[in-house]
Each structure stands twice: as structure tokens, then as C-alpha cells.
Amino acid sequence: MEIRVRDLDPYTVKMIDEQAKKKKQSRQQYLKNVLENLSATKELKEQEERFIKLNNQVLAALNQNTLVMQKMIRIIDELTLMEDGE
Numbered sequence: 001m002e003i004r005v006r007d008l009d010p011y012t013v014k015m016i017d018e019q020a021k022k023k024k025q026s027r028q029q030y031l032k033n034v035l036e037n038l039s040a041t042k043e044l045k046e047q048e049e050r051f052i053k054l055n056n057q058v059l060a061a062l063n064q065n066t067l068v069m070q071k072m073i074r075i076i077d078e079l080t081l082m083e084d085g086e
Contacts, residue, residue, distance in 0.1 A: 003035075 020030035 016030065017027055020027050023030060025033070
């Protein structure tokens with residue numbers, strides 16, 4: 001697919017050309033890579049947000065499980081003490 005951009009400031013074009021030259025790319029290839037990376041960056045950000053949300057859910061479940069296990073340990077300890085006292 002073709003995209004055209006018109007009326008860019010000459011300074012902007014100069015900066016684009018300099019960046020392309022540093023990467024040993026044509027202006028077209030450089031801009032193509034920039035645009036593709038830009039679209040990938042958005043997708044990666046969305047995936048990162050989903051990961052953070054899921055990670056927080058897992059941490060909450062682990063914390064809840066820890067509390068339940070601590071309670072179970074206390075109960076087992078109490079039962080053990082009761083058996084030892086009989």
C-alpha cells in the first residue's frame with residue numbers, strides 16, 4: 001500500500017534523511033520501518049497492559065492462598081496440640 005505525505009517542513013525532511021543515512025537506508029525504507037515499528041509499539045503496549053492486569057490478578061490469588069494456608073497451618077497446629085494433650 002502506498003502512503004504520501006505532503007507539505008513537510010524542509011527541516012523535518014532533512015532530519016529524516018540524516019536518520020536514514022545513519023542507518024544506511026533510503027528515506028522510503030527508513031520511514032517504512034518507523035511506521036511499522038510505531039504500529040508494533042501500540043500492540044506491544046496493549047499486550048503489556050494485559051500482562052500487568054493478569055499479573056496483578058495472579059498476585060491477588062497468591063496472597064489469598066497464602067492467607068488460607070496460614071489459617072490451615074494454625075488449625076493443624078491447634079489440632080496437633082489437642083491430640084498431644086489427650
